[in-house]
Amino acid sequence: xxxxxxxxxxxxxxxxxxxxxxxxxxxxxxxxxxxxxxxxxxxxxxxxxxxxxxxxxxxxxxxxxxxxxxxxxxxxxxxxxxxxxxxxxxxxxxxxxxxxxxxxxxxxxxxxx
Amino acid sequence: xxxxxxxxxxxxxxxxxxxxxxxxxxxxxxxxxxxxxxxxxxxxxxxxxxxxxxxxxxxxxxxxxxxxxxxxxxxxxxxxxxxxxxxxxxxxxxxxxxxxxxxxxxxxx
Numbered sequence: 001x002x003x004x005x006x007x008x009x010x011x012x013x014x015x016x017x018x019x020x021x022x023x024x025x026x027x028x029x030x031x032x033x034x035x036x037x038x039x040x041x042x043x044x045x046x047x048x049x050x051x052x053x054x055x056x057x058x059x060x061x062x063x064x065x066x067x068x069x070x071x072x073x074x075x076x077x078x079x080x081x082x083x084x085x086x087x088x089x090x091x092x093x094x095x096x097x098x099x100x101x102x103x104x105x106x107x108x109x110x111x112x113x
Numbered sequence: 114x115x116x117x118x119x120x121x122x123x124x125x126x127x128x129x130x131x132x133x134x135x136x137x138x139x140x141x142x143x144x145x146x147x148x149x150x151x152x153x154x155x156x157x158x159x160x161x162x163x164x165x166x167x168x169x170x171x172x173x174x175x176x177x178x179x180x181x182x183x184x185x186x187x188x189x190x191x192x193x194x195x196x197x198x199x200x201x202x203x204x205x206x207x208x209x210x211x212x213x214x215x216x217x218x219x220x221x222x
Contacts, residue, residue: 040121
């Protein structure tokens with residue numbers, strides 16, 4: 001089984017719908033991240049959390065919210081999806097080193113019609 | 114602004130050597146990462162450089178010159194499975210990762 005698991009892996013939805021992407025990890029890491037990836041662009045950070053009570057906005061947080069339910073779980077919500085949120089979303093974890101490598105989930109491909 | 118530049122696409126031959134360059138302009142520097150991403154899959158960590166010089170890890174090596182804002186990833190004895198995108202990312206003074214758009218490497222027999 002993967003150390004970082006994302007659900008769903010693929011989702012097609014309509015404009016205005018609420019969507020939740022879930023991430024769980026068995027690596028025991030405190031730090032968790034949500035990124036989106038678009039063709040021709042680098043990974044962009046949406047939100048990150050360094051422990052259960054810590055939530056921080058990333059580069060592109062508008063239109064998104066997150067919940068850190070436990071050390072192992074970090075969920076990303078789109079309250080009212082719009083077509084330009086169509087993208088590949090990755091959850092990632094890292095250890096407590098500021099320069100620690102990221103361990104990514106397998107990705108969630110979201111299409112908003 | 115902060116910027117990471119790397120070629121969009123490169124083609125190389127199986128068994129050959131290829132060098133993928135990355136130049137960066139960031140607010141401070143706390144290290145440079147290379148990740149490999151096969152199509153439709155998650156990025157996986159390849160290397161981390163924080164000091165100038167060459168780091169070798171099997172068939173892959175990564176070089177850093179902080180004064181030039183430049184790094185390269187060198188892949189030797191190319192195999193078909195090396196066909197992937199290679200992502201360069203720099204950690205700035207706030208320990209935020211700035212990502213390049215990635216270089217798609219195509220390996221031909």
